[in-house]
Amino acid sequence: MDKPFLDKLRKIDPYVPGEQPKTDNIIKLNANENPYPPAPGVTEVLRTFDAAKLAIYPDANAKALKTAIAERFDLQPSQVFLGNGSDDVLALAFQSFFCSDKPILYPDITYSFYPVWCDLFRIPYENMPLDEDFCVNVRDYDKPNGGIVLPNPNAPTGRGVTLEFLEDLLQHNQDCVVIIDEAYVDFGAQSAVPLLDKYENLLIVQTTSKSRSLAGMRIGYALGSETLISTLEAVKNSYNSYTMDAIALAVGEASIRDEDYFQQTCRKVSTTRDRSAEALRALGFTVLPSLTNFLFVTHPNKKAPDIFAALREKGIFIRYFKLPRIDNYLRITVGTDEQMDKLIAALKEIL
Amino acid sequence: MDKPFLDKLRKIDPYVPGEQPKTDNIIKLNANENPYPPAPGVTEVLRTFDAAKLAIYPDANAKALKTAIAERFDLQPSQVFLGNGSDDVLALAFQSFFCSDKPILYPDITYSFYPVWCDLFRIPYENMPLDEDFCVNVRDYDKPNGGIVLPNPNAPTGRGVTLEFLEDLLQHNQDCVVIIDEAYVDFGAQSAVPLLDKYENLLIVQTTSKSRSLAGMRIGYALGSETLISTLEAVKNSYNSYTMDAIALAVGEASIRDEDYFQQTCRKVSTTRDRSAEALRALGFTVLPSLTNFLFVTHPNKKAPDIFAALREKGIFIRYFKLPRIDNYLRITVGTDEQMDKLIAALKEIL
Numbered sequence: 001m002d003k004p005f006l007d008k009l010r011k012i013d014p015y016v017p018g019e020q021p022k023t024d025n026i027i028k029l030n031a032n033e034n035p036y037p038p039a040p041g042v043t044e045v046l047r048t049f050d051a052a053k054l055a056i057y058p059d060a061n062a063k064a065l066k067t068a069i070a071e072r073f074d075l076q077p078s079q080v081f082l083g084n085g086s087d088d089v090l091a092l093a094f095q096s097f098f099c100s101d102k103p104i105l106y107p108d109i110t111y112s113f114y115p116v117w118c119d120l121f122r123i124p125y126e127n128m129p130l131d132e133d134f135c136v137n138v139r140d141y142d143k144p145n146g147g148i149v150l151p152n153p154n155a156p157t158g159r160g161v162t163l164e165f166l167e168d169l170l171q172h173n174q175d176c177v178v179i180i181d182e183a184y185v186d187f188g189a190q191s192a193v194p195l196l197d198k199y200e201n202l203l204i205v206q207t208t209s210k211s212r213s214l215a216g217m218r219i220g221y222a223l224g225s226e227t228l229i230s231t232l233e234a235v236k237n238s239y240n241s242y243t244m245d246a247i248a249l250a251v252g253e254a255s256i257r258d259e260d261y262f263q264q265t266c267r268k269v270s271t272t273r274d275r276s277a278e279a280l281r282a283l284g285f286t287v288l289p290s291l292t293n294f295l296f297v298t299h300p301n302k303k304a305p306d307i308f309a310a311l312r313e314k315g316i317f318i319r320y321f322k323l324p325r326i327d328n329y330l331r332i333t334v335g336t337d338e339q340m341d342k343l344i345a346a347l348k349e350i351l
Numbered sequence: 352m353d354k355p356f357l358d359k360l361r362k363i364d365p366y367v368p369g370e371q372p373k374t375d376n377i378i379k380l381n382a383n384e385n386p387y388p389p390a391p392g393v394t395e396v397l398r399t400f401d402a403a404k405l406a407i408y409p410d411a412n413a414k415a416l417k418t419a420i421a422e423r424f425d426l427q428p429s430q431v432f433l434g435n436g437s438d439d440v441l442a443l444a445f446q447s448f449f450c451s452d453k454p455i456l457y458p459d460i461t462y463s464f465y466p467v468w469c470d471l472f473r474i475p476y477e478n479m480p481l482d483e484d485f486c487v488n489v490r491d492y493d494k495p496n497g498g499i500v501l502p503n504p505n506a507p508t509g510r511g512v513t514l515e516f517l518e519d520l521l522q523h524n525q526d527c528v529v530i531i532d533e534a535y536v537d538f539g540a541q542s543a544v545p546l547l548d549k550y551e552n553l554l555i556v557q558t559t560s561k562s563r564s565l566a567g568m569r570i571g572y573a574l575g576s577e578t579l580i581s582t583l584e585a586v587k588n589s590y591n592s593y594t595m596d597a598i599a600l601a602v603g604e605a606s607i608r609d610e611d612y613f614q615q616t617c618r619k620v621s622t623t624r625d626r627s628a629e630a631l632r633a634l635g636f637t638v639l640p641s642l643t644n645f646l647f648v649t650h651p652n653k654k655a656p657d658i659f660a661a662l663r664e665k666g667i668f669i670r671y672f673k674l675p676r677i678d679n680y681l682r683i684t685v686g687t688d689e690q691m692d693k694l695i696a697a698l699k700e701i702l
Contacts, residue, residue, distance in 0.1 A: 012586055020408065051394040051397060055565070059371065175355040216407055216597035228360075231360045240436065247567075
């Protein structure tokens with residue numbers, strides 16, 4: 001090799017982002033996006049924002065947005081951390097809190113980014129298998145560990161755990177940081193927020209990408225004790241002081257402040273989800289109980305990759321994971337009623 | 352200690368972002384922001400952007416903006432990497448390219464984030480002292496190293512090096528990645544872009560924060576060989592696939608595509624800079640030759656921190672660094688002609 005500079009590059013298996021179909025005439029149920037627009041105040045922000053203000057650096061402490069989030073959860077602004085989507089928040093949290101030689105623990109079937117961050121930051125980890133019904137066994141997490149990360153509800157299964165489960169988990173794990181990834185919590189699951197008062201080692205991560213229709217805006221946040229949040233701030237400020245741009249800060253605030261629109265949108269998605277689950281069961285699908293904006297399904301007579309491909313032919317994009325234990329399952333994002341009717345009609349033809 | 356989870360947290364000295372004065376009635380010459388608004392197309396983007404599209408994830412590959420940047424520099428889109436401001440790009444570049452046991456090299460007086468990233472990512476480093484006139488000696492960089500990072504022009508000195516200097520540096524350093532940080536290049540310095548064809552180990556980092564008046568929008572980019580850019584993409588995609596939000600992508604494109612406005616704004620700032628340098632010299636200041644949008648000055652009769660404090664009293668904010676070798680210097684961002692006239696008038700009173 002005559003290019004010695006190559007030896008100094010970071011060796012990494014490239015993580016390839018999921019497919020984003022380019023054509024317009026499709027039904028996109030593959031990325032757990034919200035089929036409804038963000039709160040009306042978001043449009044108002046874009047229409048009235050003074051572009052001249054973009055010449056100035058944004059507020060590195062993001063006081064206005066942190067205050068809006070803190071007020072919504074009855075917390076202090078110093079208990080709120082912001083990032084470019086919850087992926088950014090989680091990546092910083094992994095770097096900040098999982099500095100032990102002991103492995104961190106998380107389910108074997110879960111968000112696919114966890115092992116990627118562990119590899120990137122050289123964090124040892126151990127997977128705890130879900131049971132046959134894809135449920136988490138809380139006793140699996142009673143062993144010595146360097147930290148825990150648990151999505152509630154879990155993805156791509158859609159299954160949630162109760163507040164009692166979460167408190168049990170925390171009671172048995174006070175020597176490490178426990179991250180509850182609540183990306184999908186707003187569609188019917190129980191948030192761990194009421195436990196923040198009691199557990200200084202609890203970090204909750206949420207996002208505006210799903211329930212607030214702001215996937216395109218990259219706004220995620222963490223809620224936790226001042227101890228955890230100030231550690232996150234220190235690491236983040238050593239990385240990049242100004243991660244949140246001025247428009248994201250204003251858009252995020254407009255969204256968080258509109259509780260009515262938020263509740264109404266989440267209700268619409270949950271109603272369509274439950275109605276779609278019934279329709280899928282009527283077609284013979286096994287549908288896991290979902291507390292999210294997606295359904296995780298399998299059919300006894302037709303292989304998941306075949307259904308996936310057949311739907312794709314018809315311009316309907318859903319998600320298939322070629323992974324152990326779930327390679328005969330499909331993840332279907334909940335769209336509008338109209339989109340789901342078209343999906344059901346297409347599935348009827350395919351089956 | 353009865354909180355063992357604290358042992359697992361990352362220990363880090365918090366980096367505190369610079370002061371952002373809150374009052375409106377001030378002259379802000381402390382953050383190297385551009386006094387002019389961004390290109391008119393930016394306002395147009397904000398006024399016409401369909402908020403409903405924010406429900407969808409942004410293009411992770413940012414094809415449109417990468418293409419605009421590539422076209423401007425006569426490169427391929429695969430030679431362009433995007434990040435949330437050049438700090439994000441530089442932080443990822445440090446992680447991606449400085450993986451050697453040998454120290455990376457950079458000047459003793461330079462951008463204050465370099466040692467912060469070295470500490471965060473545990474990269475060994477060695478500082479090469481600038482000469483008495485704050486110039487870089489290229490022969491200092493002929494020693495074995497794990498990489499080089501050099502801002503051109505340098506900050507906070509404002510001094511630039513020539514293309515010949517850069518080629519000399521690259522010719523003697525082909526076994527490591529050489530990063531040229533061109534945050535301030537557009538105000539009159541020579542860019543290393545013409546060297547990209549010849550040096551596969553060269554990475555150039557630029558930003559829209561200064562010359563394009565988009566500090567509030569967080570858009571930085573790197574230009575380099577496909578080898579370096581694909582490594583950056585792999586690390587970035589393992590961290591967070593969607594760092595650039597949909598509005599930043601559209602705003603960035605509008606700015607990059609308006610070459611006339613860009614040239615005109617840079618010329619205005621440079622003209623005011625040269626005029627202000629003369630006025631400061633007339634007041635007895637020593638003013639370093641600047642190829643940036645700021646001036647680095649010292650006065651023989653009055654201490655820098657005293658001038659800094661006196662200006663602050665008058666509502667004029669500039670920057671003072673209490674650091675070895677430069678603790679009697681002041682960094683003054685170039686504002687509008689009117690702002691600089693007020694600065695000069697205030698300095699006359701103070702001296």
